[in-house]
Amino acid sequence: MRKLPSLVLVCLTMTAAGCASTGAVPRPFPGAQPGAAPPVAADPTAPITAGPDRPPSPVASQPAVAVAPPGAPPMDTPGSLALATALDLRGVRYRSGGSDPSGFDCSGLVQYVFARQGIALPRDVRRQFQVGYEIATGELRPGDLLFFNTESDGASHVAIALDHQTFVHAPNSRGVVRVERLSTAYWSQRLLGARRIE
Numbered sequence: 001m002r003k004l005p006s007l008v009l010v011c012l013t014m015t016a017a018g019c020a021s022t023g024a025v026p027r028p029f030p031g032a033q034p035g036a037a038p039p040v041a042a043d044p045t046a047p048i049t050a051g052p053d054r055p056p057s058p059v060a061s062q063p064a065v066a067v068a069p070p071g072a073p074p075m076d077t078p079g080s081l082a083l084a085t086a087l088d089l090r091g092v093r094y095r096s097g098g099s100d101p102s103g104f105d106c107s108g109l110v111q112y113v114f115a116r117q118g119i120a121l122p123r124d125v126r127r128q129f130q131v132g133y134e135i136a137t138g139e140l141r142p143g144d145l146l147f148f149n150t151e152s153d154g155a156s157h158v159a160i161a162l163d164h165q166t167f168v169h170a171p172n173s174r175g176v177v178r179v180e181r182l183s184t185a186y187w188s189q190r191l192l193g194a195r196r197i198e
Helices: 004-022 078-088 106-115 185-190
Strands: 133-135 145-148 157-161 166-169 178-181 191-196
Touching: 078 106, 078 157, 078 166, 106 157, 185 191
Parallel strands: none
Antiparallel strands: 133 191, 145 157, 145 191, 157 166, 166 178
């Protein structure tokens, strides 16, 4: 009888692992609102919002993407969907060469979130600066890529636009994926251009 709780725990663990590895979508949790979207299937590569190594992100409770005002571009473009994924990764630590939720560098974050939408992008910033098509910064819409010159001649940093004023990226200072303002002196002086991926 004493072994029964251990056996139940082992069975539950195996069932959970099977669900995560098959990509099956679990039923809505008790108390879910009728008509609400089903929860996303467990994903071993999904970010951990808190843990012993990382406190909860202070922005994790904010909505992923604001509702588009009337007349705004559609919010279901590949870029806007990639943006929503990037916003869900706020608080993930910076890791040089990182390209998964255990840690990202700037181009690794961009490659990862677009890959989640089925779009393969190059791994490095300079090559990402050659994909899609160039747009004026006055034409920015959610999910467009912003490129900066932070180290040398040419593109050396990439971010994803939320709107004309803000972007999400994986900078190496302060060490986490976060949202920043384009109007700050550092970023506005280093902006090289913007590109749209469709």
